[in-house]
Amino acid sequence: MEAYEHKFSSVISKIKQYQPEPEDAAGLTDDIMQKVRNLPRTQAPKTLVWFRVISGAAAIFLVGLFLFQSEGSEVKTTNSGSALLHFRKSGIDSACFQGTKLDESNLLKTYACYLKKNTIENNRFKNIKQTSEN
């Protein structure tokens, strides 16, 4: 064990002591500078930052638009499918149209029932109610 440790540290220290140098250090520097001179410097950062901000905002907008649209389409589907489901979704009490078939349901009557139940009445509603009864 000790022999190995001695051998190991001896080899490592010899390698560390040896400082390799390129044959022509100045020439190597010149070569590097020559290559660098012909390289186009990337000026991406500022453009990239703006690109990231704009694309990020666009992505958020698109996701928002998608969510908004998909919510709208959900209401449409339920509208054409079941009136009960639609009113449940919109928060109207189902007691207002219980027992009525979909093709027989009168939306205004149902709405009037809902408003009555919740004691929400105004002048405009009265006009609508009269129109529907006529």
Added chain:
Amino acid sequence: MQIHPQTLQNCIEQSLKNDEKAFRTIVESYQDMVYTLAFRLVCHQEEAKDVVQETFIRVWIHLHRYRHDMKFSTWVYAIATNICLDKLKSKKYRFDLGKADFTMIDQLISEEKADDKLLSSEMAEIIQALTNELSPKQKVVFALRFFEDLEVEEIVKITGMSAAKIKSNLFLARKYIREKLERQ
């Protein structure tokens, strides 16, 4: 060549404004450091020179990405290490290395040869004989820890590996080298 931190800072700022003279100062200051690391990793003079060139080209191109929370030398080391790692991983390079002569290590230990009389090619052969059975990652970690005397925390920054992974690579590397030295 040592460079004062303030001078380095100025040189970086000037280099970002395409000042070639400032960049030349950076190259001259870090060229030897990169060459030494590259030579110890790729064990070949010409290959090491290629690594130096490639490293400083990347430094020039990506200088705007340098963040001051890291030492500049660590950042340069990281670039050079990545280039060396790619070389070590390439099949062509592994094929070119061939078999290393282990008798050189014995000569080195027995001090038959003074350090200053060693040729670059001989030292390359010694390092190669010592590390040729290591995987590229083990070789990189081993060289950074034992030849360059860097702490594990700095190796973490350079290689991007976790401290645990670095320690396990170091353990395995030492195990291989130990077996090799004991076989002699």
